[in-house]
Amino acid sequence: MNLIDIIETKKLGKQLSPEQIAFFANQAASSKSLDYQLAALLMAIRLNGMSIEETTALTIAMAKTGDILSPDVDGVAVDKHSTGGVGDTTTLILVPLVAACGGRVVKMSGRGLGHTGGTIDKMESIPGMRVELSEEEMMDNVRRIGCCVVGQTGDLVPADKRLYALRDVTSTVDSIPLIASSIMSKKIAGGAEAIVLDVKLGAGAMMKTLDDCVELAQTMVGIGAGIGREVVAFITGMEEPLGSHVGNALEVKDAIDVLAGRTEGPLLEVSLRLGEQMLILSGLAKDEEDAHHQLVSALNEGRGLKKFKEMIAAQGGNPAVCDNISLLPQAKYTKEVLCPVDGYILSVDAQAIGEAARQLGAGRTRKDDILDLSVGLVMHRRIGDRVRKGDPLATIYHNDEQKAASAQSSLLDAVKIGKEQPPKAKLIYGRITKNNTEIYP
Numbered sequence: 001m002n003l004i005d006i007i008e009t010k011k012l013g014k015q016l017s018p019e020q021i022a023f024f025a026n027q028a029a030s031s032k033s034l035d036y037q038l039a040a041l042l043m044a045i046r047l048n049g050m051s052i053e054e055t056t057a058l059t060i061a062m063a064k065t066g067d068i069l070s071p072d073v074d075g076v077a078v079d080k081h082s083t084g085g086v087g088d089t090t091t092l093i094l095v096p097l098v099a100a101c102g103g104r105v106v107k108m109s110g111r112g113l114g115h116t117g118g119t120i121d122k123m124e125s126i127p128g129m130r131v132e133l134s135e136e137e138m139m140d141n142v143r144r145i146g147c148c149v150v151g152q153t154g155d156l157v158p159a160d161k162r163l164y165a166l167r168d169v170t171s172t173v174d175s176i177p178l179i180a181s182s183i184m185s186k187k188i189a190g191g192a193e194a195i196v197l198d199v200k201l202g203a204g205a206m207m208k209t210l211d212d213c214v215e216l217a218q219t220m221v222g223i224g225a226g227i228g229r230e231v232v233a234f235i236t237g238m239e240e241p242l243g244s245h246v247g248n249a250l251e252v253k254d255a256i257d258v259l260a261g262r263t264e265g266p267l268l269e270v271s272l273r274l275g276e277q278m279l280i281l282s283g284l285a286k287d288e289e290d291a292h293h294q295l296v297s298a299l300n301e302g303r304g305l306k307k308f309k310e311m312i313a314a315q316g317g318n319p320a321v322c323d324n325i326s327l328l329p330q331a332k333y334t335k336e337v338l339c340p341v342d343g344y345i346l347s348v349d350a351q352a353i354g355e356a357a358r359q360l361g362a363g364r365t366r367k368d369d370i371l372d373l374s375v376g377l378v379m380h381r382r383i384g385d386r387v388r389k390g391d392p393l394a395t396i397y398h399n400d401e402q403k404a405a406s407a408q409s410s411l412l413d414a415v416k417i418g419k420e421q422p423p424k425a426k427l428i429y430g431r432i433t434k435n436n437t438e439i440y441p
């Protein structure tokens, strides 16, 4: 068997056999295979798709390319994963909040992908923070403090580590089988017994239609059910950036502001919604109301922020960043972007905002790019807001005047202003479980 034949099969839109899929996953995990052949196959899959059987086989084959953990954490090991968004830093908020309510969160995260940010890159902006822990250290941290957020060590789904990095720079991110197998292989390998998924919908998401989101959510929930894991998926809005901050250190600051009670809004709302389900699946709350009450109490009593500090310290980071934001990487310069006209904010193209942050250096355009963790932008207005000419629209944090000028022009193109006030962007579209697909009115 060889990759050229497998590329040919998928190029012609034919179904791959389980043996071909296992071969592909093993090649992806092998340092001897060639990036360009893997990338060609990824593009063939992106263009011609995969059946549910192929996607399930790929997920399991990818998980088997590395270790499969069996968490021993004195409780239900729960995990959460988002399909990726802009300004979407829910993980850094809900992981400590759920742990503060007694949850056992073993969170496997990824790096930035395409125009979307990645939790692992964000965490690395905290001085000293280690994101690659041994299995023993991870489980010890979870037993002791209730949570850890880690990247893929060399031994966890090496196939995904390679394919993820290739997809990021070959425009093959927005593929239902590739997203589903990437996410679910990590969840299987991480050993989570309960999983809450956040499938993003809208301009800044990988999926742009509700139908695609439902298909992706049902695929992932179905894979989970097939291997005996409890999986619940939400479809949530990504028309505009979820939080106001976009960029690695800036999003850590946004999460700290939420945990410190200084910021509310959609970022907190989605974090609570996902966190509620994590508590329910962990058997720690009887229903959503109970779970909501527990999470809000932990937030108001400062227990979420305290837990975040404990998690940072346990992973070698400096918890003082939570009290002194200036300890995070700081861009040298800022540039204010002003509203060009009076009116209402009609739309904010979140993908274009994510791309602007990537151009500033917050994301990769090549597999081996080194990120500038300090750069990004902060949006001061949301869809539906009334604005006047000259009002602050956004602040760009940068280290390069030319890149900042180009980010400014992308940002001004990304924001549409008009005379009529539009409805607020929708936040929670639906929930998919093993037995039910609920789309909210």
Ligand code: URA
Pocket: 082, 083, 084, 110, 113, 178, 179, 180, 182, 183, 186
């Ligand atoms: N998150 C992942 O881990 N993989 C994807 O493909 C998308 C989001």
